[in-house]
Amino acid sequence: DGGITQSPKYLFRKEGQNVTLSCEQNLNHDAMYWYRQDPGQGLRLIYYSQIVNDFQKGDIAEGYSVSREKKESFPLTVTSAQKNPTAFYLCASSTSGLSLVYYEQYFGPGTRLTVT
């Protein structure tokens, strides 16, 4: 089955530690995205990538870093510089954002990160 995999589902870390969240897709999509969701709120864009070896900051990139070495993978690192890292993190993918044709975003199941 095609889809997006995020692991782990739940992650616990101590304050001051960096942590990397995994996102893998087998949909052959060029574009991938990371969103953050806080309780009772909508999603906010952290980083996005339209193509391998390229990525751009979203609305709340501070304290986060990403890489896009393979088309299928877009890992997110939450660094110790992120002031409030506890949140629900969602990865998504879509066909290239450069097209004029509509494309929907497919979301993974999310990783719930708790930092204490």
Place this chain on the structure above:
Amino acid sequence: DAKTTQPNSMESNEEEPVHLPCNHSTISGTDYIHWYRQLPSQGPEYVIHGLTSNVNNRMASLAIAEDRKSSTLILHRATLRDAAVYYCILRVIGTSYGKLTFGQGTILTVHP
């Protein structure tokens, strides 16, 4: 970006139709109207989208006002599995990336 306004919550009974409204009075001519929904503890999923004409798919219907300042997502027969947060989102096709700006959405409760 043009903004959308949705009620915080709505309730419905199972098997009945549900009309979820969305106001977008500052919509521009190139903004598409999208709906996504998010089931509890899951990622959002695409529901439907449209530009000017009403749209139907297997999940729902989208009714767009003639002046495009509002739209309504219609679930024809609500089931318990339709209980979710529904997001109405405006986005311009052909922008350099597919950013989706999520508001707080409408929490739909479906009663058996």
